[in-house]
Amino acid sequence: MLKNKLILEAHENYQKRSYRNRYYIGSTTGKVELSIPLVKGKNKSQNIKDVLISYETDWQRQHLKTIQSCYGNSAFYNFYKDELIELFRHKIVKLWDWNIRTQSWIADQFNIAFNFEETLEYKKECPSEVTDFRNRMKVSGSDLKDMPSYYQVHSNAKSFIRNLSALDLLFHLGPEALHYLNKLTLNLEN
Numbered sequence: 001m002l003k004n005k006l007i008l009e010a011h012e013n014y015q016k017r018s019y020r021n022r023y024y025i026g027s028t029t030g031k032v033e034l035s036i037p038l039v040k041g042k043n044k045s046q047n048i049k050d051v052l053i054s055y056e057t058d059w060q061r062q063h064l065k066t067i068q069s070c071y072g073n074s075a076f077y078n079f080y081k082d083e084l085i086e087l088f089r090h091k092i093v094k095l096w097d098w099n100i101r102t103q104s105w106i107a108d109q110f111n112i113a114f115n116f117e118e119t120l121e122y123k124k125e126c127p128s129e130v131t132d133f134r135n136r137m138k139v140s141g142s143d144l145k146d147m148p149s150y151y152q153v154h155s156n157a158k159s160f161i162r163n164l165s166a167l168d169l170l171f172h173l174g175p176e177a178l179h180y181l182n183k184l185t186l187n188l189e190n
Contacts, residue, residue: 010118014051021095023165026154027070034063051095060088074153076174106166110178
């Protein structure tokens with residue numbers, strides 16, 4: 001069973017090229033990166049809770065259109081699509097708030113009861129009883145090579161696409177996604 005306490009780093013500076021404002025989905029051509037545009041400025045030296053989302057483009061509609069194109073034929077897309085559309089309907093001002101909202105939604109879909117807590121201050125080192133995933137949030141350092149494969153509608157039999165958004169798992173495995181995550185967690189702990 002997955003542990004149910006998650007401590008989110010609320011006082012780090014925004015990190016470029018990280019999963020804080022991007023995610024990958026699978027398509028017939030491989031990975032597709034979807035990025036949430038940010039208001040330009042000094043994001044790199046800004047506290048993560050102060051980074052603003054830009055709405056100069058209709059990125060929400062584009063993301064939904066791309067997700068539908070990639071997953072419209074998957075086994076569970078129609079089951080989750082209405083709630084996903086509702087999630088994207090709101091114009092959330094801050095990236096932090098968007099991430100909390102989407103993480104909570106995903107946890108709900110997987111039936112995982114997380115208690116999200118925020119750090120009170122930034123600490124370079126975590127206590128030994130805490131597993132620190134902050135550096136795994138970088139796009140370049142988060143490749144999970146030992147992921148068990150599952151059927152993906154957009155891949156052929158020999159080309160499982162790893163390291164995609166939880167949406168890929170949700171749309172393909174539906175209620176079985178939690179079982180997959182438990183299995184993956186056991187693999188990571190060993």
